[in-house]
Amino acid sequence: MKLNQLLERLEYEVTQGSDEIEITTLINDSRKVEKGSVFVCISGAVSDGHEFVSEVAEKGAYAVIVEKEVTAPEDVTVIRVADTRYALALMSAAYFGYPAEKMRIIGITGTKGKTTTTYMIKSILEEVGHKVGLIGTIEAIIGNKKIPASNTTPESFTIHQYFAKMAEDGCDCVVMEVSSQGLMLNRTAGIPFEIGIFTNLGRDHIGPNEHKDFEDYKRCKGLLFKQCKLGIANVDDPYFKEVFSGATCRTETFGFSERADLRAVNTHLMSRPGYLGVSYHVTGLLDFDVEIDIPGKFSVYNSLTAIAVCRHFQVPAKKIQEALKVAKVKGRIEMIKVSDDFTLMIDYAHNAMSLESLLTTLKEYNPARLVCLFGCGGNRSKERRYEMGEVSGRLADLTIITSDNPRFEEPQGIIDDIKTGISKTNGKYVEICDRKEAIRYAIEHGQPGDVIVLAGKGHEDYQEIKGVKHPMDERVLIKEVLTELKKQKKTQSR
Known part of the structure; x- marks a missing residue:
């Protein structure tokens, strides 16, 4: 495919080389560049693609798409556009035949x-x-x-x-x-x-x-x-x-x-x-x-x-x-049958607006108690934690504060921020850092007529800790808890 075919819906300037060259692949990740590629330099939050022009040229890139001044080897075509992200979108459409x-x-x-x-x-x-x-x-x-x-x-x-x-x-x-x-x-x-x-x-x-x-x-x-x-x-x-x-x-x-x-x-x-x-x-x-x-x-x-x-x-x-x-959606008010006495559901509500909307909705069904289990993600706004704590403290009869995706923060620090929000209300709460143990507590203490919401994880099947995603699906945790409680009951009845 000729380079100018990829650029046909864009305004651009050829600052070096020719737009008539044949290219093999369209790439915006320098690690994936191969001989004949056109590399689109994206200025990202973590790295700037313009810094990799020499590297991609060595790997065989025939052309680079830039929005800043760059120095490139003479045999590499340089195309200047106003916005490389916009260019990538229109070039991608052309690359795959619209x-x-x-x-x-x-x-x-x-x-x-x-x-x-x-x-x-x-x-x-x-x-x-x-x-x-x-x-x-x-x-x-x-x-x-x-x-x-x-x-x-x-x-x-x-x-x-x-x-x-x-x-x-x-x-x-x-x-x-x-x-x-x-x-x-x-x-x-x-x-x-x-x-x-x-x-x-x-x-x-x-x-x-x-x-x-x-x-x-x-x-x-x-x-x-x-x-x-x-x-x-x-x-x-x-x-x-x-x-x-x-x-x-x-x-x-x-x-x-x-x-x-x-x-x-x-x-x-x-x-x-x-x-x-x-x-x-x-x-x-x-x-x-x-x-x-x-x-x-x-x-x-x-x-x-x-x-x-x-x-x-x-x-x-x-x-x-x-x-x-x-019509059903995984992790969106997904009801999980655990008891004939109370209702338990999983929902992705992970900010104050969605949690307030969810809890307000569930209160309209007049449950005996509304129990809300949630945590907040690490390396995100503290305001979200305060707000979610305040919402749950105000609307739920019991809040179970636990861990979500702590990422690079300490889970206890996040829990303390949530408690700051709850402290503005008269809401009752317990804190159980381990999410599985928190779910066990919710199920073990479920009462007739309760509605229990496990909020924040929804469809996610992992927990992110220190940059690593560990397998963790709440549906699996619920099954494990029910199996363990059943064994416990058998042992106690002997």
């Missing part, structure tokens, strides 16, 4: 609800015969293949690589989570989104390695609506108008408000031992009843979003109803 243009792409942005909504949309569209690819926080799904995710929105090269495999596999549409960081770092630049979705906005992802402030976070969310044909938005969110202030797409809305184009009315909470759900009626652009086996108001929002999208695929109401009834 696969996104062969499918209908649906992008979802927002602080919470993205993951659940992607799976709901996938479930509904597959019910009527569409083949749907998925890219998100938990995994990428290409046919029967599931690839664990390391970022909500992968690097642009990986996105287009997935798109190419999805198109080859026969997918006719893709539903993907679009993070604010993904938008900020141009990972989704050039993708022709047919539909963009805004779920909600809360004060999260603000810090040294994320967004500098809330205004920047809000601005980045709005970027999606400058590159999609149709924007579907939660009209009830207080930041909806600001996020859409620069939108260039057509707009539709959903929510509980009378202003919503598609709205939920007559909402009813449903509960029985080990089961929590919700039912409502959809009105406005559509008209039918819905029942879902996931509790709460945010489940209504998530399902309304999915319905709003699937309306544009002409999915019959009956198929939507059937698909929503069975």
